[in-house]
Amino acid sequence: MRQILMREALREALFEEMRRDDRVVVFGEDIADPMGGSYKVTLGLSTEFGPLRVRNTPISEAAIVGAAVGAAITGLRPVAEIMYMDFLGISMDQLVNQAAKIRFMSGGQVSVPLVIRCQGGPGRASAAQHAQMLEAWFAHVPGLQIVMPSNPADGKALLKAAIRSDNPVIFFEYNGLYNVRGDVPEPEEDVVEPIGVAKVAREGSDITIVAWAGMTRMALQAAEQLQEEDGVQAEVVDLRTVSPWDKETVLRSFSKTKAMVVAHQAVRQGGVGAEIAATVYEEMLDQVDVEIGRVGAKFSPTPFAPELETQIVPGKAEIVQAVRDVLSRTARAVRR
Amino acid sequence: MRQILMREALREALFEEMRRDDRVVVFGEDIADPMGGSYKVTLGLSTEFGPLRVRNTPISEAAIVGAAVGAAITGLRPVAEIMYMDFLGISMDQLVNQAAKIRFMSGGQVSVPLVIRCQGGPGRASAAQHAQMLEAWFAHVPGLQIVMPSNPADGKALLKAAIRSDNPVIFFEYNGLYNVRGDVPEPEEDVVEPIGVAKVAREGSDITIVAWAGMTRMALQAAEQLQEEDGVQAEVVDLRTVSPWDKETVLRSFSKTKAMVVAHQAVRQGGVGAEIAATVYEEMLDQVDVEIGRVGAKFSPTPFAPELETQIVPGKAEIVQAVRDVLSRTARAVRR
Amino acid sequence: MATIKADKVLPLYRDMLRIRGFEGKATKLYEQGVLPGFLHSSVGQEAVPVGVSAHLNKDDYITSNHRGHGHVLAKGMDPVRMFAELYARTTGYNRGRGGSMHIMDFSLGIVGANGIVGAGVPIAAGAGLSFQVRQTQQVAVSYFGDGAVNSGAFHEGMNLAAIWSLPVVFVCENNFYAESVPQAYASRVGIAERAAAYGIPGVMVDGNDLFAVYDAAKTAIERARAGEGPTLLECQTFRWSGHFVGDPGVYRSKEEVEEWKLKDPVPRVRTWLESHGVKAGELDALEAEVVQEMDSAAERGAEGPKPDPSTATQDVYAPEGVAQA
Amino acid sequence: MATIKADKVLPLYRDMLRIRGFEGKATKLYEQGVLPGFLHSSVGQEAVPVGVSAHLNKDDYITSNHRGHGHVLAKGMDPVRMFAELYARTTGYNRGRGGSMHIMDFSLGIVGANGIVGAGVPIAAGAGLSFQVRQTQQVAVSYFGDGAVNSGAFHEGMNLAAIWSLPVVFVCENNFYAESVPQAYASRVGIAERAAAYGIPGVMVDGNDLFAVYDAAKTAIERARAGEGPTLLECQTFRWSGHFVGDPGVYRSKEEVEEWKLKDPVPRVRTWLESHGVKAGELDALEAEVVQEMDSAAERGAEGPKPDPSTATQDVYAPEGVAQA
Numbered sequence A, B: 001m002r003q004i005l006m007r008e009a010l011r012e013a014l015f016e017e018m019r020r021d022d023r024v025v026v027f028g029e030d031i032a033d034p035m036g037g038s039y040k041v042t043l044g045l046s047t048e049f050g051p052l053r054v055r056n057t058p059i060s061e062a063a064i065v066g067a068a069v070g071a072a073i074t075g076l077r078p079v080a081e082i083m084y085m086d087f088l089g090i091s092m093d094q095l096v097n098q099a100a101k102i103r104f105m106s107g108g109q110v111s112v113p114l115v116i117r118c119q120g121g122p123g124r125a126s127a128a129q130h131a132q133m134l135e136a137w138f139a140h141v142p143g144l145q146i147v148m149p150s151n152p153a154d155g156k157a158l159l160k161a162a163i164r165s166d167n168p169v170i171f172f173e174y175n176g177l178y179n180v181r182g183d184v185p186e187p188e189e190d191v192v193e194p195i196g197v198a199k200v201a202r203e204g205s206d207i208t209i210v211a212w213a214g215m216t217r218m219a220l221q222a223a224e225q226l227q228e229e230d231g232v233q234a235e236v237v238d239l240r241t242v243s244p245w246d247k248e249t250v251l252r253s254f255s256k257t258k259a260m261v262v263a264h265q266a267v268r269q270g271g272v273g274a275e276i277a278a279t280v281y282e283e284m285l286d287q288v289d290v291e292i293g294r295v296g297a298k299f300s301p302t303p304f305a306p307e308l309e310t311q312i313v314p315g316k317a318e319i320v321q322a323v324r325d326v327l328s329r330t331a332r333a334v335r336r
Numbered sequence C, D: 001m002a003t004i005k006a007d008k009v010l011p012l013y014r015d016m017l018r019i020r021g022f023e024g025k026a027t028k029l030y031e032q033g034v035l036p037g038f039l040h041s042s043v044g045q046e047a048v049p050v051g052v053s054a055h056l057n058k059d060d061y062i063t064s065n066h067r068g069h070g071h072v073l074a075k076g077m078d079p080v081r082m083f084a085e086l087y088a089r090t091t092g093y094n095r096g097r098g099g100s101m102h103i104m105d106f107s108l109g110i111v112g113a114n115g116i117v118g119a120g121v122p123i124a125a126g127a128g129l130s131f132q133v134r135q136t137q138q139v140a141v142s143y144f145g146d147g148a149v150n151s152g153a154f155h156e157g158m159n160l161a162a163i164w165s166l167p168v169v170f171v172c173e174n175n176f177y178a179e180s181v182p183q184a185y186a187s188r189v190g191i192a193e194r195a196a197a198y199g200i201p202g203v204m205v206d207g208n209d210l211f212a213v214y215d216a217a218k219t220a221i222e223r224a225r226a227g228e229g230p231t232l233l234e235c236q237t238f239r240w241s242g243h244f245v246g247d248p249g250v251y252r253s254k255e256e257v258e259e260w261k262l263k264d265p266v267p268r269v270r271t272w273l274e275s276h277g278v279k280a281g282e283l284d285a286l287e288a289e290v291v292q293e294m295d296s297a298a299e300r301g302a303e304g305p306k307p308d309p310s311t312a313t314q315d316v317y318a319p320e321g322v323a324q325a
């Protein structure tokens, strides 16, 4: 299969969906040509589809989402961009009190088919206001869907699904993945992956690692290292959709491995890992012989200094460590 | 001891702290006389302390919090009011990217001694935009403190602590408690309770119920019912501060009762209950013989119709049910 | 009253009466304790939505705010289903999920009342974007109060509509108070003056004068339909009641309220009609008929069934099918 | 140049040179790959902060934005500790926690650069509130770009400062672009015109003319100190570089950039100084000295130790003691 970058895969999805459906419009800060987006994901769109359907906006994050809501409930399928996930705070009211609730409040009269694309995440010394992972806020909000792909093929197929979804979707692109290359089917195949379905990204029998977005990539690397150094076979479940999340796939994997680490770059306290871990304990306590490892950022804003950032935000090393901790406790638990 | 209403207790705290410290200023929508706040908690303040220190604001929730940040880092101790917790989305950026992070980003140069008071919560057919409990968003944000008192004495003593704290505090007043009466020490005693410390609100040996704000009150009522109807002695831990939360008190109670329900009015998925439950499993798995009950709102916006609202948002009945479920499973677990 | 034909005034008068009648009935029911939640009455402000809606088609859209009964009635909502919603019945517009503050009917272009002050402004801009992209002749009207103009959402939404020349008309009902806070406290300038910041027309009219509203709205809506972009229309008016039903309104003087009651928009139209040959008896009959209509609407609204508790979590998500273009 | 004394110009010229020197050196280091994170250069805009800061005391406050080096240097920051912060060293202003986009020094009233466009506006209003409540003579200056004026935070913060007559001066560096988006696309009107929406003075000056900025800032700051409320000062200028170091700036024509370089604010002051009797040799020496200063500052900045990883979570919370009044 041909290999393309994540950023190219996402860009293809936008082109294909805009060609397929006239109702798809794209707007956001700096997304039009010649800039084509801060990370070039929208490059060429405004040239092909023109200024009616593809527009730059002022720096007005509340209005970007508000306008997307208004457009979505009147027949368009807006794909709006918020430049960094960190800026979603400015759009929060429109996302949570409008986009997420209008369908319900209306008694089911209308749906809100919008996509908010945003990027960001730690790892580039961008400091406290440009490196946050905030999916936990939105996973707590009924009515929203949160999609966080980990590779180019999923990025493309899930962005297509998000655009076709009748529900409001926050589509998060971890910056550290934009230049990752991967197999992606040809455009003619029009591959669309379902929202809400996790994928076993690597099979294994000793422990399950649940992750999403950039952390899936690091989990796969951690699994390789664990195999080489410890002979451990880790199964990696790529959650892909953080809300609604695919409980069945996670539980199925756990019932096979009987050990689990859930890992995210977001702050550990109150992160999505808590929900997943709590659910696994609840649903399968009988089978839990050892504590589930929860990997997440320390309780601190993201520091600028790279030496400090890696202390706060976990990566491959922390996943490896968490797996080793869990398995060593398993050994002890078995001995008991 | 004298008995006063929650709203009176909170009002006393404001008067006392404003008298005690010239740096305390109060502003927000409709807080000045003659209105004295939507729920009369600030009644009389502007008359006593005048328009320099007590002010109405326009409907500008971002600026209310932004101005509080600016005032706090330049020597005042603002107590700003956001009328409903539901409107915090509009203030989110200033709360999360400014108030919570300035101290850290500055390398410890400055502190941000502000309090954001807000009220709200379910139970009054206020529908989807006026009944949310959103503490989980803020518990995920390092740098903030979240205080949620359950009774007049704590309301007063913790609001005083919040005003004296050098850290940004979100102080949440559950609307359903304003008219609750309780013992409150005399003003001369100047009672201040520490932030971050839970309280055992009722002793018991059979199960621990962890709750806060309005849910503590319902947990206490549930405990009474359980005692009468089931002969069950439930211990109620009133968390009081949701972030940072008092792990020790919770674990201590669990190690005594070996069974737990954590209950909140907020949406269950991604709620603070997930963090607390996951932590208890992690820290004391050896002692967990039965699943921890997690009570929270169903995954839906709050409906207007009272019949539906009580379906979505849990109360005393759901706590009682959860305790019974846990204890019946305990019995089975013991039999196993 | 330059532009309206005499025979068109009677139906508008009827619409104003219907709003007043609805609010009166709803207030009474609320005071009796039979309606759950909150209620905000628009009595005193009837001329605004009626003068605006006179120029709207069924497929035009409106966004509204917490004080929305007048806006949605003028746009064509059925009071029976409105009362049913206020009673939280399944026969209500929102099947009892929304209530007064979220009343919606997408088949009438009613995007909904809104509990968040200012939030409708960018949403209306987004509706305007739809019409512009699809090149229809529709317009969106966004109703909001004087309090909303100090919100960030107002600013961002106005600016976006302005730079994109969207077919939107922003109608501010300046009733001089946002809850207890006077408009003149919350802003140093008048509402219409703010239009200058967006490079669009700002027009101030007597919002208690149906004809003035009618004329100004006509110009603004025609302008929007012609692709010339948005207008900010300030209609000065007054709410007779407290902020919500039950608010004693201690922040306003009795004199101020009484003075405004003298400027009641309803009898002004009646006087005009009488002076244009409509018989007093006909008008009396109309007034009685509307009172009757609202009494009966409330009764029928109350007859609807309460929602089945087992349906509580319906409609949180749209079903995910294979979406088609 | 009506109000400034000739002997005061030389130090201001020096401040402009120092900003240009700092940015030049930082850009070079960033291009060499030795500075982590992002970098936004203010070369071309030096006259604005220098003309404004000429009227500020040490205990006055400023809020800044992502393009903040000029603002904070003009307010008195030490380039050694600035470079140390850019290098993420413990000797930096923020002990390596903040970096270029969050550089702060509260002892100099520097509330900080800010990564959130528009966020400094209400924060400056809050600082102004402090001064008003404590009845000091301090002022707060809020610097932001043309892109920020379309944010809700701008609107809400401006309005709050206006209605409370807070001692704040809002300084917009209109460099005609927000990243790639032209100011004229993002708004239908000029920046200074927006002041009318808040009932405060809006003043537009040539931001590349030190003397024009100086005079306008003097009036605005005196007005604020006198308790007469805020001013919106639009300074038209241009950034020579891309939005960030590394941005090729494809959205601007070469001609546009070249045209603005002809309006370089620095030689304009030099010409003035020479025509007022300052020797070219003295100015050459000053220029060389500043280059020297920045080279040495960068070197010394780089010498600071890297943060100890074990200190990563320090300073998230202030210690909770028994707070005293």
Ligand SMILES: Cc1ncc(C[n+]2csc(CCOP(=O)(O)OP(=O)(O)O)c2C)c(N)n1
Residues within 6 Å of the ligand: B029, B059, B061, B083, B087, B090, C066, C067, C115, C116, C117, C118, C144, C145, C146, C147, C148, C149, C173, C175, C177, C178, C179, C243
């Ligand atoms: C964002 C937000 N802030 C505050 C409120 C609480 N609130 C509801 S209505 C209102 C006053 C609105 O005043 P205005 O816009 O003038 O409308 P009016 O009530 O006068 O019709 C306030 C403060 C709210 N609903 N939303």
Ligand SMILES: Cc1ncc(C[n+]2csc(CCOP(=O)(O)OP(=O)(O)O)c2C)c(N)n1
Residues within 6 Å of the ligand: A029, A059, A061, A083, A087, A090, D066, D067, D115, D116, D117, D118, D144, D145, D146, D147, D148, D149, D173, D175, D177, D178, D179, D243
């Ligand atoms: C709220 C927010 N939205 C978007 C951005 C991304 N961003 C950073 S700088 C910038 C452009 C700012 O333009 P302007 O205010 O004119 O300042 P300039 O860069 O021209 O000095 C943008 C869009 C941000 N940092 N914050």
Ligand SMILES: [Mg+2]
Residues within 6 Å of the ligand: C145, C146, C147, C173, C174, C175, C176, C177, C178, C179
């Ligand atoms: Mg009003």
Ligand SMILES: [Mg+2]
Residues within 6 Å of the ligand: D145, D146, D147, D173, D174, D175, D176, D177, D178, D179
């Ligand atoms: Mg700019």
